[in-house]
Amino acid sequence: GESVGLHLPTLSVQEGDNSIINCAYSNSASDYFIWYKQESGKGPQFIIDIRSNMDKRQGQRVTVLLNKTVKHLSLQIAATQPGDSAVYFCAEILTGGGNKLTFGTGTQLKVEL
């Protein structure tokens, strides 16, 4: 069936460097994507979202890029900080009732001092 998956299960970066977390999706009908951050033992927190009619969206220190041609989504974190260490999930909205999200497996981001 349709699925959303992440390329890299673990990503280690040095403090101050930029991080790029990638995600591939397979459902071309998805019209909305969300990135969530989940710290250990806590529920996911919304980071940023993007609609399928957009290629790029920027937030505070984060940028999401959407390439619909290759069905690829990325999250860029500028000047990565220790507090960014967490698991990051991409999720796609499947059209239909309830606005159901389909989550990818997740990428563990580790920030090294």
Add this chain to the structure above:
Amino acid sequence: SQTIHQWPATLVQPVGSPLSLECTVEGTSNPNLYWYRQAAGRGLQLLFYSVGIGQISSEVPQNLSASRPQDRQFILSSKKLLLSDSGFYLCAWSFNRDREQYFGPGTRLTVT
């Protein structure tokens, strides 16, 4: 502002025992409500969602059931727990017709 509560935070239950996890949302009305399960080191699996009182949609066949007795209350239940029911259970809500989901703190369930 809106807040979402889940309890208990942690639970250890023997195989074959019943389960009841509760989720409540404050500060909004008629939200969409969701139950997810997360296995260790894995992504989130949608179990149930509800768009209104008494309206429950099940995503996967399993040993669990959900109910929505009140507008802002969502309950996850089981009559007899299995070892495979262990995991991190997350409740989430969204504004009706909106897309961003807001997650609760989760319940860590260990079935022994």
